Amino acid sequence: MNNVPEWISRSVSLLTSARSAADANAPVVEKPKTERSTHVRLQASMRRGEECLSPRALRRLLTQLQDVIAPRVSEVEGGRRAQALAAWYEDAEPGERRDFWLLLCEQFSPDASRFKTARERYEAAVGTPNEAQAEIALRRAMTSPRTRLLQRFAAFPDGMRFLIELRAELLKALKTDKRLLALDAELEQLFSTWFDVAFLQLKRLSWDSPASLIEKLIKYEAVHDIRSWADLKNRLAGDRRCYGFFHPSLPTEPLIFVEVALVEHLSDSIAPLLDETVAQVPLDRATTAIFYSISSTQTGLRGVSFGDSLIKTVAETLSAEFPRLRQFATLSPIPGFRAWLGKNAAQASERLDDKRRAELAGALALDGPEALTSAALLAAAEQASTLEARAPVALWLQQCAARYLALEMVDGRPVDPVARFHLGNGARIERVNWAGDRSAKGHKQAYGLMVNYLYDLKRIDKHRSQLAEGKIAASREVEKMAAGG
Incomplete structure (x- = not known):
């Protein structure tokens, strides 16, 4: 800077000093951590951060996985190699297992360019004599190397158990790592075929x-x-x-x-x-x-x-x-009822007519119907185990449960998980039962209430069709109770 005027040098020096001081006093902002994909890690020479397998170990594991489905490897030999990898996996640390999953997800996906070409050819062939051949080519392009790899793992003795246990562990990690979704989806699809009824x-x-x-x-x-x-x-x-x-x-x-x-x-x-x-x-x-x-x-x-x-x-x-x-x-539990009522008690109390409000206020010894609140009703529900089935609070709980089961839906499906299972299978809600489960668990889930789902073998398909149209199948008794809840 010999040719730079002195005043410029001095100004730059002051600016630099001020900036350094400001930086020293500024709060430290950590850069968001970004995890490297296996594509990047395989090309690296050193591991970084919390990565488990080193690039060299990762490359070795990838080669072993590729060897399982190598073109000239027989099904028997491929199964033997898969079994050896499964033995390694059983002794692997959690981080090593995660790297194993990531390799399956990122290194054995379908060939995107091949799929694109096959799809374009199929779309052009629709309605022509070449449609069937184009469809076959598209199906082959959609089959990922991951599918063949998982099939080899399923082939050796105890291979199916290995894959089931692998997915059980994988499910826990899906919420924090969306890169694993493809492997989970492929396993679910394969299991749906392998475990067909x-x-x-x-x-x-x-x-x-x-x-x-x-x-x-x-x-x-x-x-x-x-x-x-x-x-x-x-x-x-x-x-x-x-x-x-x-x-x-x-x-x-x-x-x-x-x-x-x-x-x-x-x-x-x-x-x-x-x-x-x-x-x-x-x-x-x-x-x-x-x-x-x-x-x-x-x-x-x-x-x-x-x-x-x-x-x-x-x-x-x-x-x-x-x-x-x-x-x-x-005779089924209603596991989601208590939590649902805790969030919806105010709306349920607003639906009460004057006669019911007066009955409930009297049962709770309140100073008139205007003193009846959702908080008071929920507090009274805590004493459900001491109430008879025809007590005002018990009747209110039964009506709310009927509404929860027969009317409440999210995305076209019943809110309660057990109801979703049975109604999805073609059953209908037959009866809500007071004090059906007096255990602590029963009280915690649904104030002791239980429900009967009836399987009428001649009407299962009809009930399924109703549910698909947004209508839950229920007996007249339950429908009447739900209307009052």
Whole structure:
């Protein structure tokens, strides 16, 4: 800067000093962390930040995955190589497993240019003699190398179990890393094919079943905990049945199981069904099958639906064994009701007519109907276990539950998860039951309320069609209650 005027040099010096001082006093703003894709990491020489596998290790793992589906590798050899990688995965750290998933997602996706070309050729061929050939080429272009790779993993012994457990772990990471969505979607699609009901076998689980299988029931029971061996035996013998769907690749693992009670009428309380001291119903007098617990066992098969097929298959099996059976229904929890009512109690109280407001105000010893608030109603609901079914607060809760089940929908689907399952399978809401579950869990979920979903085998398709049109199938009793809630 020898030729620069002194005043310019001095000004620059002062400006630089002031800027440095300002920078020193300014708050430190961290740059947002951006994770490198595997495409970038594979070209790098050093790992960065919290990356787990080094670029060299990542390249080695990618080569091993590519070798599984190499063109000249047979199905048997490919399965053997996949099995070796599965063994590595079992011992891998969480970060190493995540890198494994990322490689599957980013390095084995469909060829975008090939897909684009095939799609354009198909669109041009529609309506011409070349349409069929163009469609075949498009289907092939849509098949990713990832599909072939996952098929090789499914081929070796215990490979299916490996993939199911891999997806169960993967599901936990989806919320924080959207790059993994493609792998999850592909696994779900493959599982939907591999676990189609045509490939499943219905088996009855009894007290004489292998101990390892009975222990699985205890482990996976998700609705009503099995408290003892006596409780378990009660659910498997006499007027009780338990059935599960099995897949040839997992012969000792029920994918989903249902517990059934054979009774003389529609059940309104879970306690008698779980009480091993209650006298058994003579099987020749049973007219109703109550599905009181349905539990899926494999988190990794989430999104693969075979619950509806299980219920229909069990109903047909029971009908063949017990011709007197006329009704097939559930006794189900209402797990989302309490939370929903907590958010919607104000609207529910506003729907009350003057007579009902006066009855509720009197029951709560309030100074007139104008003192009735949603907070007061919710506080009274906490004492639900002490109320009779016809008490004003109990009736209000039942009407609100009927409305929640029969009218409340989001995106064309019932709000309650259990209702969504059964109504989606073609059942209808038959009856809301007061004090159906007096356990702490039952009170926490729905103030002790339970519901019967009726499976009318002749009207299942009709009820499904109604739901598709935005109308929930319900009995007249429930519809009338819902209108008042």
